[in-house]
Amino acid sequence: xxxxxWITGFEHGVASTNGGGLTGGIVxxxxxxxxxxxxxxxxxxxDTTGGDAACGFYAPYSPPASETDLVGRFxxxxxxxxxxxxxxxxxxxxxxxxYFDYSPATHKIGCYxxxxxxxxxxxxxxxETWYRVDFHLDVSSNxxxxxxxxxxxxxxxxxxxxxxxxxxxTLFTSVVFRPxxxxxxxxxMYWDDxxxxxxxxxxxxxxxxxIGLSPDADGTHNNAGGDIQDNDSNVIDGSTHxxxxxxxxxxxxxxxxxxxxETNDDTAYVEVTFPDxxxxxxxxxxxxxxxYSATAAANEGACYTVDSEATETAIWGDSTTQQDYxxxxxxxxxxxxxxxxxxxxxxxxxxxxxxxxHSGDANPDPYWVNVMIEVDYVAAGGPTYxxxxxxxxxxxxxxxxxxxxxxxxxCTAGTYxxxxxxxxxxxxxxxxCVAGTYxxxxxxxxxxxxxxxxCAAGTYxxxxxxxxxxxHKKIACDGGTYIMTGAxxxxxxxxxxxxxxxxxxxxxxxxxxx
Amino acid sequence: MPVNWPPPTAPSxxxxxxxxxxxxxxxxxxxxxxxxxxxxxxxxxxxxxxNLYFKDAQCDHLDSVKGRMIISPDGxxxxxxxxxxxxxxxxxxxxxxxxxxxxxxxxxIFE
Numbered sequence: 001x002x003x004x005x006w007i008t009g010f011e012h013g014v015a016s017t018n019g020g021g022l023t024g025g026i027v028x029x030x031x032x033x034x035x036x037x038x039x040x041x042x043x044x045x046x047d048t049t050g051g052d053a054a055c056g057f058y059a060p061y062s063p064p065a066s067e068t069d070l071v072g073r074f075x076x077x078x079x080x081x082x083x084x085x086x087x088x089x090x091x092x093x094x095x096x097x098x099y100f101d102y103s104p105a106t107h108k109i110g111c112y113x114x115x116x117x118x119x120x121x122x123x124x125x126x127x128e129t130w131y132r133v134d135f136h137l138d139v140s141s142n143x144x145x146x147x148x149x150x151x152x153x154x155x156x157x158x159x160x161x162x163x164x165x166x167x168x169x170t171l172f173t174s175v176v177f178r179p180x181x182x183x184x185x186x187x188x189m190y191w192d193d194x195x196x197x198x199x200x201x202x203x204x205x206x207x208x209x210x211i212g213l214s215p216d217a218d219g220t221h222n223n224a225g226g227d228i229q230d231n232d233s234n235v236i237d238g239s240t241h242x243x244x245x246x247x248x249x250x251x252x253x254x255x256x257x258x259x260x261x262e263t264n265d266d267t268a269y270v271e272v273t274f275p276d277x278x279x280x281x282x283x284x285x286x287x288x289x290x291x292y293s294a295t296a297a298a299n300e301g302a303c304y305t306v307d308s309e310a311t312e313t314a315i316w317g318d319s320t321t322q323q324d325y326x327x328x329x330x331x332x333x334x335x336x337x338x339x340x341x342x343x344x345x346x347x348x349x350x351x352x353x354x355x356x357x358h359s360g361d362a363n364p365d366p367y368w369v370n371v372m373i374e375v376d377y378v379a380a381g382g383p384t385y386x387x388x389x390x391x392x393x394x395x396x397x398x399x400x401x402x403x404x405x406x407x408x409x410x411c412t413a414g415t416y417x418x419x420x421x422x423x424x425x426x427x428x429x430x431x432x433c434v435a436g437t438y439x440x441x442x443x444x445x446x447x448x449x450x451x452x453x454x455c456a457a458g459t460y461x462x463x464x465x466x467x468x469x470x471x472h473k474k475i476a477c478d479g480g481t482y483i484m485t486g487a488x489x490x491x492x493x494x495x496x497x498x499x500x501x502x503x504x505x506x507x508x509x510x511x512x513x514x
Numbered sequence: 515m516p517v518n519w520p521p522p523t524a525p526s527x528x529x530x531x532x533x534x535x536x537x538x539x540x541x542x543x544x545x546x547x548x549x550x551x552x553x554x555x556x557x558x559x560x561x562x563x564x565n566l567y568f569k570d571a572q573c574d575h576l577d578s579v580k581g582r583m584i585i586s587p588d589g590x591x592x593x594x595x596x597x598x599x600x601x602x603x604x605x606x607x608x609x610x611x612x613x614x615x616x617x618x619x620x621x622x623i624f625e
Contacts, residue, residue: 019616020540025548028533054533058544092547173547296515296574298603324603324617328515328574331616 001205001344003198004284004336006061006175007376010042010192011212012288012332013251019331020060021288021316024174028054032251036190038075038130038153039209041250043192044177049080053186056178060334061196063171065094068140070171071197073205075153077130078102080188086179088189091137092172098137098146109133111146111162119162123150130192132157136203139169149204195283195376208283213373215244219271219353227268228357231257231367236270243270243356252290252370253330260294260367261301261359266322269302269357274350274373282344283376285337287315287354290371292327294364301325301366302358305337305373308351313337315354315371322358325366337373349375516614517572519607524567525591527609529554538610541619542597545608546584553587556624563594573598573605574614582624 015032017023029048037043046055070091081104089100096114107125112118125131130153138145144164151157177191193210218238226235234241236259246257289303302317316333317323340348356368528537532552539545546556559568559581568581579596596607597620604620607613
């Protein structure tokens with residue numbers, strides 16, 4: 001992704017406005033908790049079932065006034081629905097505003113811009129179930145457009161578009177997760193795995209999860225002068241006394257221990273590294289810092305990430321520009337890490353380091369309490385998304401069929417006949433079939449492929465009582481003729497159920513029936 | 515911590531129009547956005563309010579402050595907030611713990 005501006009799964013475990021790194025504002029009963037979450041260890045909760053109906057959480061990001069596009073993805077679930085329709089996501093604009101509402105009457109999510117009737121998405125929600133919402137707000141011209149997709153977690157979902165005939169507008173202030181104004185409604189809802197971007201082409205961001213990486217080792221320090229020490233005044237040397245063991249607490253508000261800079265040296269730093277991840281794709285990463293100081297007098301320090309190309313991203317100060325650390329209670333800063341010149345992948349995430357120090361004014365001592373890198377990614381091998389087709393006969397016509405599977409095909413017991421001029425599936429691992437006609441009969445068929453299946457040009461008919469292939473990733477079909485007949489076909493795809501045929505990618509939930 | 519802040523005679527926080535339990539913001543810009551959306555207004559303090567709330571207040575860097583009043587929709591409650599005078603520090607003094615928002619949090623111009 002080109003320009004993510006906020007990434008969080010609330011893996012820092014803290015709801016605090018101190019320093020503005022975690023949120024711009026908290027209203028009422030918004031809290032970060034670890035009981036109900038979609039991924040990682042924490043999620044944001046609005047529970048107003050016990051009293052005060054107010055709740056709200058401001059993204060710690062305020063777009064520049066000239067910005068006209070905002071793309072986002074978040075996961076949301078209602079465990080207790082509100083008693084009436086209410087706004088749950090609010091995006092202030094320069095002239096009007098953009099609202100996402102939830103209706104407990106229809107169990108649907110809708111969107112509208114000030115002065116225009118709401119557009120409802122046809123996805124019907126259930127309680128205690130996570131849903132992914134992707135959106136692209138474009139107010140660059142008349143009409144203003146909001147594309148939004150609502151999907152049960154693991155499904156491809158349903159798309160909708162709201163069009164508002166009104167003049168071009170701009171984004172204004174922070175995205176607000178709410179409602180926060182008291183009313184008679186009570187609700188219990190959760191948010192997790194949020195990412196916002198300014199690049200229109202990022203829509204739909206799609207599935208992903210956010211994990212929090214805490215430091216698990218020391219890197220290479222520049223602390224020969226012994227300027228940077230732990231809270232017991234031991235010099236951090238990376239062999240006897242480590243930095244990472246003092247920076248790895250979660251939630252980040254834990255002040256049990258810290259590292260500190262005792263003497264002035266704006267070149268001194270310590271470096272920590274993070275555990276490796278295994279990802280099939282990475283959307284972005286954000287560094288998070290918790291800090292304070294020995295007293296309130298002005299001082300300075302730095303905390304920044306360093307990537308594989310030695311590019312720095314300041315979380316709060318960097319190697320050349322330091323920042324004030326003079327808070328007497330824990331404050332928080334965050335920064336989306338600059339994407340490497342190639343693109344994000346797990347190797348680039350694995351290469352990330354955080355450096356702390358660089359204080360040319362260490363009186364009072366700046367304290368670095370905890371650090372974390374939140375990563376939005378799709379784990380290797382998952383998650384799995386399903387696309388289900390009703391029983392029936394489906395025909396796709398054309399000259400070629402080239403399905404590609406990243407992981408597995410599993411067929412339930414049944415009788416299958418595959419006929420046609422050519423069948424040449426190619427697998428990276430274990431299964432390869434040459435051209436010909438195949439009949440597979442018996443009680444069970446469960447081929448499993450590690451990587452890909454591709455079929456050459458031809459006509460294929462799949463008949464039988466049951467067909468239930470399961471794919472973890474993609475099926476790409478060239479233009480061609482495809483016939484699957486039988487009593488039941490239940491295809492299970494991943495990654496949005498994307499099917500490519502005729503030279504383009506098409507997303508669908510149900511295949512059309514002949 | 516700020517000196518002579520929060521004022522003991524300020525209305526209790528948070529305002530009941532918004533929440534019975536909690537309202538905090540990271541900076542003055544967000545605070546004004548939240549309050550104005552809920553129908554609050556803001557204006558310069560009166561001479562009496564300057565004397566009551568802001569004359570002796572200092573930020574945690576011991577800078578003097580300038581005040582601003584945020585007024586409830588019914589006009590009955592006037593909440594004091596302050597920004598320190600130091601052009602680099604620009605800390606906002608607020609009515610919820612820890613009663614300040616930190617360096618740069620007051621970088622906002624009232625319209």
